[in-house]
Amino acid sequence: MKTDPINILFTGDICPINRIEELALKGDYASIFNDFMDVFQGNDLNIVDLECPLTEHNHGRPKTGPYQKAHPDCINILKYAGVNVAAMANNHIMDYGSKGASDTIDLCRNSQIETIGIGKNDGEAAQPYTIEINGKKIAILCFADDEFISTPDNGFFANPLDIIEASYSIDRVRSEHDYVFVIVHAGNEFYELPSPRTKKLYRFLVDRGADAVIAHHTHAFSGYEVYNGKPVFYGLGNFIYDWPGKTNSPWNKGYVVKFSIDDQLHYRIIPLKQSNKQPGVFHLNADEENNFMEEMERLNTIIGDDEQLELAFQKYCDGVNPMYDAFIEPWFGKYITALRKRGLFPNLMSKRKRLLLLNIIRCESHRDVLLRMLKPYEKQ
Numbered sequence: 001m002k003t004d005p006i007n008i009l010f011t012g013d014i015c016p017i018n019r020i021e022e023l024a025l026k027g028d029y030a031s032i033f034n035d036f037m038d039v040f041q042g043n044d045l046n047i048v049d050l051e052c053p054l055t056e057h058n059h060g061r062p063k064t065g066p067y068q069k070a071h072p073d074c075i076n077i078l079k080y081a082g083v084n085v086a087a088m089a090n091n092h093i094m095d096y097g098s099k100g101a102s103d104t105i106d107l108c109r110n111s112q113i114e115t116i117g118i119g120k121n122d123g124e125a126a127q128p129y130t131i132e133i134n135g136k137k138i139a140i141l142c143f144a145d146d147e148f149i150s151t152p153d154n155g156f157f158a159n160p161l162d163i164i165e166a167s168y169s170i171d172r173v174r175s176e177h178d179y180v181f182v183i184v185h186a187g188n189e190f191y192e193l194p195s196p197r198t199k200k201l202y203r204f205l206v207d208r209g210a211d212a213v214i215a216h217h218t219h220a221f222s223g224y225e226v227y228n229g230k231p232v233f234y235g236l237g238n239f240i241y242d243w244p245g246k247t248n249s250p251w252n253k254g255y256v257v258k259f260s261i262d263d264q265l266h267y268r269i270i271p272l273k274q275s276n277k278q279p280g281v282f283h284l285n286a287d288e289e290n291n292f293m294e295e296m297e298r299l300n301t302i303i304g305d306d307e308q309l310e311l312a313f314q315k316y317c318d319g320v321n322p323m324y325d326a327f328i329e330p331w332f333g334k335y336i337t338a339l340r341k342r343g344l345f346p347n348l349m350s351k352r353k354r355l356l357l358l359n360i361i362r363c364e365s366h367r368d369v370l371l372r373m374l375k376p377y378e379k380q
Contacts, residue, residue: 003134006261007043010183012216012236012254015051015092016074019279020242025073029080032240036281039256039270040081044133047140048078048239049185049216050086053093053100054107061097062378063148068092069100075107077240085129089117089144089158090185090217098155117142117159117183125159128173136261138181139173141166141210145186145217152379161186163201167208174209179261182210187218187235188316192250193302194222194234195313206230211265214257220250223299224269231267233257234303242275252276253292269296328357 016024016032023031033040040046052068054075060067078086086108094101101118108115119125129140142159143166149158161184173180182205187198194202194215202213206227213232215222222235237254246252255271271292274281284292302308326337330348339345349357360366 003262005266006133006136006138006259008045008138008181008259008261009040009043009047009256010181010214010236010259011046011048011239011256012221013051013090013219013238014048014077014240015068015242016054016070016077016240017052017068018242018244019275020077020240021070021074023279024077025071027076029077032077032280033081034280034282036272036283037081039258040083043082043258045085045131045138046081046083047085047087047183048081048083049090049183050078050088050104051090051092051241053096053104055096055100055103057096057099057103059097059099060095061148061152063095065091065148067095069096072103072107075111075113078108078113079111083113085114085116085140087117087142087183087185088115089125089142089149089160089183091144091147091149093118093158094148094151094156098151098153101151101156116140117144117185119157119159120155122157122159125157126165126169128169130173130177136179137177138179138261139177140181140183141169141173142183143185148378150378161201163204166205170205170208170210179211179265180209181259182213184213184215185217186215187222189218190220190250191218191316192220192222192235192299193309193312193316196306196310198234199303199306199309202232202234203227206232212259212267221254221296223296223303225300225303231257231265238274239272240274240281242279247276255292328354 020032052070054070054072105115114129116129117125131138143161144158146160149160170180205213211230215234216236218235219238221237224231224233238251239254243251252274255269258268258270260266271284271289272281273284302312322341326332336345360370
């Protein structure tokens with residue numbers, strides 16, 4: 001007897017802050033999802049990347065970059081949309097330490113929402129989400145770039161994208177499941193393409209047994225390819241992420257992917273716009289969708305050509321070199337950086353010192369020692 005297709009939805013980053021948090025605290029969830037709510041209906045699984053802890057804890061962990069959190073009542077956003085699984089391997093879920101992480105996991109558990117990519121130890125964080133639907137066994141794995149993904153007290157861990165462990169994880173679930181989906185939270189922020197290394201890495205995950213790779217994190221949607229018959233989505237962009245001053249920019253565009261499984265795996269890309277002058281997520285109109293598909297085609301063309309991809313990444317690196325150069329200088333700050341750009345403040349790090357840095361970062365054995373040396377600063 002023929003069964004109905006299995007429908008699984010994956011979204012990019014949801015961080016219910018600012019105007020989204022305000023709507024949630026009013027209970028106005030319809031104004032968060034608007035006409036996009038239909039995308040969540042009728043699915044067997046709805047899976048989102050929860051990009052921040054839901055907690056009232058105010059003590060942030062030692063880190064660089066912005067801190068993100070939302071009120072615990074924002075769990076009702078996920079409940080309203082019928083979310084089944086919250087992926088939590090990302091670079092903000094540990095922003096408020098073990099308390100923030102445990103509060104969020106408890107909220108999900110009490111709302112019958114499964115979590116993936118997080119745990120009280122690295123083994124627990126690496127556990128797949130598994131389910132059987134219509135006789136098909138499905139496994140979902142979740143990984144993240146190693147960017148502040150453990151709490152300073154080692155109370156909680158997000159699952160790092162270690163290529164050896166990722167390979168073993170896929171091997172373990174491949175033999176026992178009909179379909180394996182791999183979620184990856186990684187990449188260069190605000191860059192619309194994968195690096196050449198990322199393309200090789202995600203293809204390797206397919207070679208190891210992934211039926212699809214779904215990536216997010218960069219806050220700019222990327223393209224996709226079908227590699228050896230398996231789709232690889234290099235960046236979904238933001239799903240719901242309200243940020244002051246960000247309107248009609250790459251930040252406000254993205255897409256979700258809806259998979260349907262019958263005898264084969266099918267997929268559908270559904271583009272979106274989010275948190276412009278009006279908060280929340282919306283479908284695109286006809287003109288906007290045409291523009292989206294043209295941009296997607298442009299990105300796909302670059303991804304499919306290794307030479308173009310290399311040139312594009314080099315151009316990106318050239319653009320961010322001043323920022324990274326400021327990172328490695330002994331003195332750092334926006335005023336010093338501005339002066340340095342104008343040639344009014346000298347570089348204090350010699351060429352010899354920069355070569356030394358290149359060596360201890362590039363060489364895996366040196367980097368092992370460097371990471372051990374610097375890790376205690378997370379606890380200070």
